[in-house]
Amino acid sequence: MEGFRYRAIDPQGRPVSGIIDADTPRQARSLLRSQGLLPSKVESVRAPGSPGRSRVRGIAPAELALTTRQLGALLASGLTLEQTLVALIEESPNEKTRHVLSGLKSEISAGHSLATAMDAYTRSFPEFFRALVRAGEESGALPTVLQQLADHLEAREALKQKTGMALLYPALVTLVALAIVAGLVTYVVPQVAQVFQQSHQRLPLLTRALLATSAFLRNAWPWLLMGSLGIAAAARAALQRDLVRLRWHRTLLRLPFVGGLLRAADTARFASTLAILVGGGVPLLTALGSSTRTLGNCALRTAADRAGGRLREGASLAQALAEGRIFPPLLIHLIASGEKSGKLEQMLKRAALLESQSLERRVSIFITLLEPALILCMGGIILLIVLAILMPIIEINQLVR
Numbered sequence: 001m002e003g004f005r006y007r008a009i010d011p012q013g014r015p016v017s018g019i020i021d022a023d024t025p026r027q028a029r030s031l032l033r034s035q036g037l038l039p040s041k042v043e044s045v046r047a048p049g050s051p052g053r054s055r056v057r058g059i060a061p062a063e064l065a066l067t068t069r070q071l072g073a074l075l076a077s078g079l080t081l082e083q084t085l086v087a088l089i090e091e092s093p094n095e096k097t098r099h100v101l102s103g104l105k106s107e108i109s110a111g112h113s114l115a116t117a118m119d120a121y122t123r124s125f126p127e128f129f130r131a132l133v134r135a136g137e138e139s140g141a142l143p144t145v146l147q148q149l150a151d152h153l154e155a156r157e158a159l160k161q162k163t164g165m166a167l168l169y170p171a172l173v174t175l176v177a178l179a180i181v182a183g184l185v186t187y188v189v190p191q192v193a194q195v196f197q198q199s200h201q202r203l204p205l206l207t208r209a210l211l212a213t214s215a216f217l218r219n220a221w222p223w224l225l226m227g228s229l230g231i232a233a234a235a236r237a238a239l240q241r242d243l244v245r246l247r248w249h250r251t252l253l254r255l256p257f258v259g260g261l262l263r264a265a266d267t268a269r270f271a272s273t274l275a276i277l278v279g280g281g282v283p284l285l286t287a288l289g290s291s292t293r294t295l296g297n298c299a300l301r302t303a304a305d306r307a308g309g310r311l312r313e314g315a316s317l318a319q320a321l322a323e324g325r326i327f328p329p330l331l332i333h334l335i336a337s338g339e340k341s342g343k344l345e346q347m348l349k350r351a352a353l354l355e356s357q358s359l360e361r362r363v364s365i366f367i368t369l370l371e372p373a374l375i376l377c378m379g380g381i382i383l384l385i386v387l388a389i390l391m392p393i394i395e396i397n398q399l400v401r
Contacts, residue, residue: 004020004021004022004025004028004042004043004044005017005018005042005043005044006018006020006028006032006039006041006042006043007039007040007041008032008037008038008039008040009037009038009040010036010037010038011036016037020032022103024120025042025043025044026107026120027103027106027107027120028042029042030103030106030107030109030110031103031106033106033109033110034106034109058096058100058121058122058123058124058125059094059096059097059100059124061153061156061157061160062157063094063097064124064125064129064153065150065153065154065157066150067088067092067097067101068146068149068150068153069146069147069150069154070088070091071084071085071088071146072142072143072144072145072146072147072149072150073143073147074087074088075142075143075146076143076144076147081108081114082105082108082109085101085104085105085108086105088101089101089102089105100121100124103117103120103121104117104118104121107120113134113137114133114137114142115130115131115133115134115137118130118133126293126294127290127293128273128276128277128287128290128291128293128294129149131277131282131286131287131290132145132148132149132276132277132280132282133145133146133149135277135280135281135282136280138281139280139281145280148276148279148280149276152272152273152276155272155356156269156272159268159356159359159360162360163265163359163360163363166363166364166367167363167367169367169371170367170370170371170374173371173374173375173378174374174378177374177378177381177382178378180378180382181378181381181382181385184382184385185210185213185214185217185385186214186217186218188389189210189211189214189385189389190214190218192389193211193214196211196392201392201395201396203392204388204391204392204395206384206387206388206391207388207389207391207392209388210384210385210388210389242298245298246298246299246302249297249298249299249300250299252297253297253299253300253326257362257366260362261359261362261363261366262296262297263297263300263328264328264355264356264358264359264362265296265359266295266296266297266300267300267327267328267331267351267352267355268352268355268356268359269294269295269352270291270292270294270295270300270304271331271348271349271351271352271355272348272349272352272356273290273291273294274287274288274291274348275345275348275349275352277290277291278344278345278348279345284311284317285308285311285312288304288307288308288311288317289308291304292304292305292308299326300326300327302324303321303324303326303327304321306320306323306324307320307321307323307324308320310323316336316339317335317339317344318332318333318335318336318339321335328355330351330354330355331351331355334347334348334350334351334354335347335348335351
């Protein structure tokens with residue numbers, strides 16, 4: 001959200017001016033009109049050189065799914081769109097959600113459609129969301145479309161949470177193990193090193209290597225931290241370039257196990273979005289363009305963009321997607337079957353379900369293999385540290401005897 005300086009005429013005909021918070025100039029004018037003011041000039045008070053768009057985050061995916069579900073249910077009960085938005089504004093505990101809904105209500109009060117009003121909030125409502133709402137308004141089936149959208153958003157969020165929770169335990173195990181190793185190397189080992197230095201005996205190779213590693217980490221950690229941050233910043237800057245990012249994403253897809261995970265996740269999201277858009281009556285070319293924006297991998301997105309071009313030339317969807325040889329064959333065959341039988345929506349839903357199940361299975365296998373591997377790796381490191389400390393002590397005891 002940003003500030004807009006305005007000049008307006010109040011109901012008594014007097015000129016007024018001030019600053020109002022809004023996401024876009026159009027929304028600022030709508031808010032002023034809702035206050036009974038007639039705006040004559042609205043301009044941003046943003047500092048020169050600052051970005052052109054607000055960087056405020058939109059409605060969270062889980063909150064958007066809930067709001068969509070409530071919006072569809074209230075519209076299905078017979079309330080008008082404005083009455084529904086008023087009820088949702090009063091119901092929502094989230095300030096950002098209330099602000100967005102208030103903006104939608106102002107736009108609708110000014111005579112705009114719901115889809116047009118949502119165009120002012122691209123951070124809250126994705127392109128496919130707005131396209132499906134527009135199709136629902138045109139077909140007169142907006143409540144049904146909103147319920148389908150809510151189902152779609154909830155399924156996506158559930159898959160995301162399930163994957164995240166599956167990866168949480170290995171991440172915690174890794175962090176705890178690294179913290180233990182760091183504590184041993186930076187605190188325990190230096191204390192033991194003082195005892196060894198007083199004994200003036202030749203230390204085992206493993207102990208000398210551990211002492212050298214400990215000294216290096218304690219003395220060089222600022223340089224290591226700065227170097228890591230520098231490498232991360234350079235990598236991030238390089239990935240801002242389209243060609244570098246495209247090559248990197250292609251490389252990720254070729255990796256033996258990670259590539260399958262990324263491909264399955266993107267394909268499931270792409271197929272489910274395309275299915276709901278096609279089922280909602282959105283033209284296939286428009287639906288493909290909107291679904292392409294949900295792809296996180298640039299290589300897959302480029303292939304989908306090219307498929308859109310082939311679709312304009314008259315090719316079938318299955319032929320267009322198959323040319324890049326990057327989408328899973330299962331998806332291509334199911335789309336081809338759907339186009340031949342006239343059941344494209346059902347085949348896309350089936351493809352999305354199969355890819356989601358494949359992703360869950362791959363994640364499960366990954367976690368099953370990762371957990372013992374982490375335990376063995378960290379246990380081995382701690383064992384080496386303990387052995388490096390105990391070996392000189394054992395030698396001293398043998399000399400004393």
